[in-house]
Amino acid sequence: MTDFGDIAVAGLICLGAFFLFVGSLGLAKLPDLMRRLHGPTKATTLGIGAVLIASMLYFLLNGDTFSIQELLITTFLFLTAPVTALMVAKAHLLLDKSERKNLSPTGRKVDWSVFDAPPPEQSQGSPSKDS
């Protein structure tokens, strides 16, 4: 393992740790739930991403094997993190009545799906969305 490789791995871990810290700080510091929700979604993208790239680079430079599991972890995180955030946001909208006046209008005849039932199926068979 070269010195340059060591420096690159260390730098990536520091970068990842920094963004994970900022994400957690945002979760603790920001005043209301919707703003707080921004913190963890940040941490999972660049923070975890940088740490995983550092892990891949380390095992690549140490001459063992090219380890692909990190890419899978990233993929799973990218698939699950938005779903979690969406569920938290929806629960918040349902539970906190005072938030409802802050919502922007849908621009449609119906309300947001957490408050309103989907309209009856159109005749041309457009894809219906479950709430």
Added chain:
Amino acid sequence: MFGNLIPHPLLTLLIVVVWILLNGFSWGAAVLGLILGIVVPRLTSAFWPDRPVVRSPLTIIEYAAIVLTDIVVANFQVAYLILFRRGEDLHSQFVTVPLDLRTPEAISTLAGTITMTPGTVSASLSADGRSLLVHCLDTDDPEKTVSDIKARYESRLKRIFER
């Protein structure tokens, strides 16, 4: 009959590949992956009746590159906001993104992308599936945020999944 046995061929292939990557290659892992790849899509097919059509595979690469770049750039912006601004001073608000997309897969991808891109979180969909509720952490110009989302992400997703 073949369509009933394997409702989503690409999903089956994906499950087999992911299973082999997770466990390292062996014929046992390949067989078990294939069994899972057949069973899982059949069990979940009730929740996923349509088969998405990918019209422009090359655009997916372009889309992934743009999203990754945006994530890195916007991460620094949000880190700055969290570290150096007081939470109460942030101009957070909900904005409405009217959707041109119609297929559920495309809308899900757009909503996921919006959440993963720092600074915005998608919160809900209108009951008829034609507009998306997005929460911005700090914006002074909601119209520009919406037009950015539409131009950068939605237009490319429309090329990938529809048209």
